[in-house]
Every structure is written in C-alpha cells, then in structure tokens.
Amino acid sequence: MIATVFDTLVWALAFSLCVPGLGGRPARAVAVLLGIALAISIPLADSSLMGALRGLFAGLSVASLVVLTALFVARVQRGGVFAGGERVSIAVLATVVGVLFYPLALGLGPVDPYAWGYGGATLALIAGGVGLLAWMAGLRVLVLCLVLALPAWRMQLLASPNLWDYLIDPLLAIGALIALIVMALKSARRVSSRPEQPGVKRGAA
Amino acid sequence: MNFTRWLGGGLIVLVTAWAAWPGMNPSLSPTLTPGFVPPAPSSAGVATPRFSSAIVNAAEPLRVHAASITELPDGRLFSTWFGGEREGGTEVQVYAAFRDADALAWGPQQAIASPAQSTRDLGLLVRKMGNPVAFVTPRGELWVIYVSVTMGGWATSHLNLLRSPDLGRSWLPATRLVSSPFINLSTLVKGAPVFYDNGEIGVPVYHELAGKFAELLVLSDAGEVRRKIRMDHGHRTLQPVVLVQDAQRAVALMRDATEDPPRAWRSETRDGGRSWSAPQSTDLPNPNSALAAVRLDDGRLIAVANDTEHDRLRLSLLVSTDEGLHWRVIHRFEDKQALFGQNLDIDRFRPVLAGDLDALGPGPARDAIAANAERNLCRSGDSCSWQYDYPHLIRAGNGDFHLVYTWNRSFVRHLSFNHAWLDARLRLEERL
Structure with missing residues (x-):
C-alpha cells in the first residue's frame, strides 16, 4: 500500500513537471498534482495507468521522490530550492553511480554491488557519509536524497529490501544523464552567444 | 548558523547509525548466512x-511447459506448470494438480495463477506467465514461485510468490519478489529450493538480461527477500540446480548458455552458499537445456538431462560419483536421437508417435494426446520433430523418485521409480 502511494506520488510529480503555467501558482500546482495522481490511478480494464507504469518500471527510489519534489517546488516557487551548483552535483552523482553500478549489478564482472544493499552496514555508512559531506557543502536536496532513503530502507517502506533501490533507480540515472547533457549544451550555447568585450580579440593569446 | 550546521550533521550521523546498526551487529544482520539443511536419508x-x-495435465490448453513437482506432508504429490495456446501468449496460465499418495492417476487440473489474478494481487500490470516452481516450506506451507512478464520476452521477467497455508486448498494473494536492481527485471526460476537451518529458503534463480548467470535468492520463511548471492557472472550459466552435501558444502549444476562447447556447468560452495567457485565445464553434454538432479544417500548424484549437443530428442538418467564432474548414462527415458536431423512428414511421424502412446499411462484420451502432439510438433504437416525437456526431479520421503518433464511440448509426463529400480540400473551400469 505504502509502495503504491509512493510510486503514484513520484509519477504524478514527474508528469506535473510537464504541465506548463504552474510557476507562482501553488494552489494550481497542487491541484494539478492531485489530479494527475487520481487520473493515473483510475481503473482501466484489469489495471490502471499506474499499474502499467509500476509493471514496466517497478518501484522508484526515495532519491527520485526527493529530486522530483524539489524540482516541482522550485518550479512553483520559481527557484530557491536548490543551492548554487546543486543540480549539477546531483546529476553528476546519479550519473556516475548509475554508470558504475548498473553494468556491474547486471553481471559485467564478478563483483556484485547490489549484494551490498541487503543489510550490511557498509553501503548505509557510505550513503550517510556522502550525506554528511553534502550537508557540509550546503547541498540540502542531495542530503535529503541520501538521508531520507536510510530510514525508509531500515523500515522497509517500499517493496524492495535492498538499500540500492531506495538510493537510485534507472530512470533517475538516465534522467540525470540527460539533464547533464542539456545543462552542458545550454552552457556551451551561453558561452558562444556571449558578446565579445570591447578591445578583446577572440583567440588572442 | 554553526549550531544549525552541527545539529543537522549530528542528525545525519544518528540516522545513518540507526540504519546501519543491524549490519554492524552480526546477531541482528539478515546477511548472516546459516548452514544448509542436508537432505534427510530416505527410507x-x-x-x-x-x-x-x-x-499430469488435461488435453486443454494445447501447449504446456516447465513443470515442477513436490511432495506434500500427507504424502500427496503436487505439480504445477504453465499452459496456453503458445508459450509467451497472454492467455497462458499457471496450472496445478494433485495426486493422492497411493494413486497412479492425477486429479483434475486447476488454474492457480493468471495475468488477471496477478495484476489484481500485485497492483501492477502483468501480461504473461512463465516457469512455476512448487515446494513445501519448513513451516509446512505450499509455495509456488512463478515467473511473469509485463512487456517483452523472458529476459524481462519478474518473480512472484503464491503461498498456500492449507497445502493448496486456498491461496493467498501473490506478492512480487524484488530481486534485480534494473527495474526489477530478469530473474527467472527453475530449480528446487534448498533450506537453511534458520528456516530461510534458498531458491536457485537465474538472470537473462544483458548477461546470463546463475544466482541463489534467499527468502525468509515468511517470503521476504533476504539476500541474493551470485553464483556466476557473464553469459554462460542458467537454471542452477543446487545439491546439498552438508551444512557448508553443496554442488550446483547449471544449464549451458554458451553452446561452446555444449556442456553442463558445475560450481561448488564450501561456506554454506556465501560464495561459489568459478563454474567449470563437466563432461555432460547440454544443448542449452534445463537439467534436474538429486543427491543419493551414498553421496552419488543422479541427473535427468538432454545428454545431447543439439536438440532435445533424448532424455536420460545419469549418475556421477565425483560431485558432478563426470557422468555416465544409466537409462534413457526418451530417445529419438536416431531421428536427429530428420524432419519426418506426417505419414512417417504418426506411426512412431502411436508407438509411444501406450507407455504414457493414465491421462487424457489417446486420440487427444496424439492430436495435441501432432499440432505442437508438426509444422505445416510436412516437418515433424520430437522434444522432451525441462525435467524436474525430487526424492520423496519414502525414497521414491518423481520426475516431471515436458513431453513433446504438449503434456506434463510424470515418471515415478523407486530405489530398487534405480539400483538395478546402477548395477547394470557398473557391470559394463
């Protein structure tokens, strides 16, 4: 039950981010969020859109919930949620972890990092340690991604017993990679469209 | 500001310590692996x-596959398989039947899992059914772990658990077993479970997405996933069968996924399944097909397998005296190997098929068996070929062996033999 509500909220947040015109309109944003949550839960044949999404993509992570919530709130408030550079930090971390973790967990080599997530202390300590570093660096959303996953895992709130499934999911990793690419392209475009300063010649040594 | 910073940091440390505490305390850790329960000597x-x-099954549906069998505490047998118009069809369901202790014929089949029921129970869309494996847990519940697919082929499978506290009279709603980090995709089941001395259950499973390798999924006696232990990596092993020797030692035999060379694989553990040796090739030919095995009281292993390099035209009983490295055939249950490479036309096929029907024993009418076999084995009426595969072998409490396998894609055949029958084959083989 908790896992179903959790997944519904995550997907509703994801779909809400695609709806235009929510900036500065918190009441409308919440209404849209709830409307989408209801719409994807409407029974269709033997299942629902939510059932199809859960069947196709399984459960999503606590980190996905935190990131999507932060993006949603930032969109509604028009900023003020992520610290400077935090979006890039989260995207880099999720991409790097995803690129390293999934191939190994799918059998690329003899080491199975997924096995570390079943109850040993190491992965939890690493997640908490990274969370502590993020806290010191002022990256509050990243802290929530990591630190909320730990009690959720300890209490086994979602369907999976494995800590990895609370920390990351393939959609988060892929989304992070796409976000990095988009941010890099935007950054490159900004640099190339910046007007030349008077008296400075491009390419001058 | 500093106070808030220290308070936040302290909170993170506290939450982390609380979450990690069971893993730091061995007596609380679910990863602490106990010993295997060795198979009890049979009477x-x-x-x-x-x-x-x-x-075992009725003539409908047309096509069946992947049967398993277990003995219930009262001596009855329970078998389960999947069946439908075609493998991977959305109409495929998981069926089951019982056989009374002293009976020869099986009772009526019933559907115990379907895409619609699974969708309802799990709260997520399920479209296809796959391999079911049945067993009785140490707590005396009858469990069926079965494969399902939402979209795609078998490489995108999930595992589900059906529990029956009253040995098959009723079933609790199915639950999903989360066993893979990548959208929980691609864990399948085939072999019989092993049991641990703390009540945990080790289910031999395998992974098919990107790589192909054997794993051991450990469940609590309440059906929660405790851990998963990889037995291999890469692209070579499927469908492990675990044969326990004592609390710490076991051998796993595995289907070959490489076909280069086509030989079954074996691996072993000496630490209660926490780690497994790198698989080594055996001398048992294996045409990328499932095998089944049990350990005898004297330590020898017997296996049922397609001991061929191509096709599944032969199903043999084999014995190994060196923990699965070398195998000798002691009996052929099915053998159409002489017809390898020959696709018979229907007129040559029918008499050969008719010759097999008498030996099948109680079950559907002879005409229905012939009709189903013909529909499943003959393409366009001018190209027919046999297939015997997916064996599942157990040893019952009274010492009898029970084997089920897919007979020509059409029926689940159950063979039962006792130790005296097996001894006769073993003695014959020793004299040769």
Missing part, C-alpha cells in the same frame, strides 16, 4: 523395482 522402501508413468 529404504520396497525391494521390488517399481516404475510408473502418468500424464
């Missing part, structure tokens, strides 16, 4: 060789 049974055959 001697009768001295007269006994061998029987029966068909």
